[in-house]
Amino acid sequence: MLPEEWERIYEDILYDFGYSRTEDESSARLLKAVMMNSDLIFDDDIKVQRKATVFGCSDDLENEIEKDPPKGTLIASGSAVGRLKDIGIMPDIVVTDLDGDIMPQIEASKAGAVTFMHAHGDNSELIQRYAHSFIGPVVLTTQSRPDNILSNYGGFTDGDRAVCIARHFGAKDILLLGFDFERPSEKAGTDSGVKAKKLLWAKKIIFDHNEPGVSVRRPSGTFYNKK
Numbered sequence: 577m578l579p580e581e582w583e584r585i586y587e588d589i590l591y592d593f594g595y596s597r598t599e600d601e602s603s604a605r606l607l608k609a610v611m612m613n614s615d616l617i618f619d620d621d622i623k624v625q626r627k628a629t630v631f632g633c634s635d636d637l638e639n640e641i642e643k644d645p646p647k648g649t650l651i652a653s654g655s656a657v658g659r660l661k662d663i664g665i666m667p668d669i670v671v672t673d674l675d676g677d678i679m680p681q682i683e684a685s686k687a688g689a690v691t692f693m694h695a696h697g698d699n700s701e702l703i704q705r706y707a708h709s710f711i712g713p714v715v716l717t718t719q720s721r722p723d724n725i726l727s728n729y730g731g732f733t734d735g736d737r738a739v740c741i742a743r744h745f746g747a748k749d750i751l752l753l754g755f756d757f758e759r760p761s762e763k764a765g766t767d768s769g770v771k772a773k774k775l776l777w778a779k780k781i782i783f784d785h786n787e788p789g790v791s792v793r794r795p796s797g798t799f800y801n802k803k
């Protein structure tokens with residue numbers, strides 16, 4: 577997604593949720609400081625195949641994997657990593673804001689998965705607690721202004737950021753498994769109204785802001801192709 581396109585969406589999100597850009601940026605500075613001596617990698621080091629599968633965290637994730645086997649580069653949103661591990665799937669890439677089921681994400685990093693680690697105004701405590709435990713290759717991301725260390729590929733929740741990342745690195749055929757924008761899964765400590773609203777933004781970012789020549793498919797067979 578082009579930076580101007582993301583900036584317009586980001587401003588609407590800030591307004592919709594009452595988030596503060598200043599807090600997003602302060603958290604991003606913290607992430608850079610904490611990860612200064614980590615294995616930071618950049619665009620040239622990252623490879624995504626033409627086909628990619630992005631795993632979300634809906635209740636149906638495991639059923640959908642059985643119905644429609646994952647293919648290409650495997651990209652997991654944060655809390656999906658543990659559920660994938662339980663059925664023997666190791667992702668190539670993990671996209672996370674460090675909340676939810678964190679230990680499997682740290683293990684995937686140790687095993688070599690590339691982690692796209694996101695800073696926002698509400699995860700600075702999690703950054704302080706967990707970021708340094710990721711010993712594998714890491715890309716630092718922000719939803720505000722990028723710089724030479726922080727990237728911004730667009731996207732809001734872990735799931736739609738993962739789709740933006742897949743598209744940025746050239747995936748043309750993207751399979752979504754574990755995405756249900758109408759029924760948020762229950763997660764301890766998460767307000768279900770806020771989660772539902774976040775999923776509406778995720779849906780909009782994935783489908784209304786798809787790119788020409790990219791097919792994004794769900795197992796139901798729903799296609800979205802922008803000419």
Ligand SMILES: Nc1ncnc2c1ncn2[C@@H]1O[C@H](COP(=O)(O)OP(=O)(O)OP(=O)(O)O)[C@@H](O)[C@H]1O
Pocket residue numbers: 631632633634635653654655656673675676732733734735736754755756757758759760761763766771774775778
């Ligand atoms: N029904 C669903 N329930 C929960 N997550 C879903 C669902 N459908 C798709 N997803 C995607 O799966 C991802 C799950 O990852 P995780 O639970 O770590 O999310 P998150 O974005 O950090 O969410 P939170 O808003 O709770 O911080 C979400 O980011 C979302 O994009």
Ligand SMILES: Nc1nc2c(c(=O)[nH]1)N=C(CO)CN2
Pocket residue numbers: 595596600673696697698719732733734774
């Ligand atoms: N400021 C702020 N930004 C976010 C937040 C959040 O809770 N606060 N949650 C996200 C994904 O769940 C992504 N971005």
Ligand SMILES: [Mg+2]
Pocket residue numbers: 654655672673674675676734
């Ligand atoms: Mg998360």
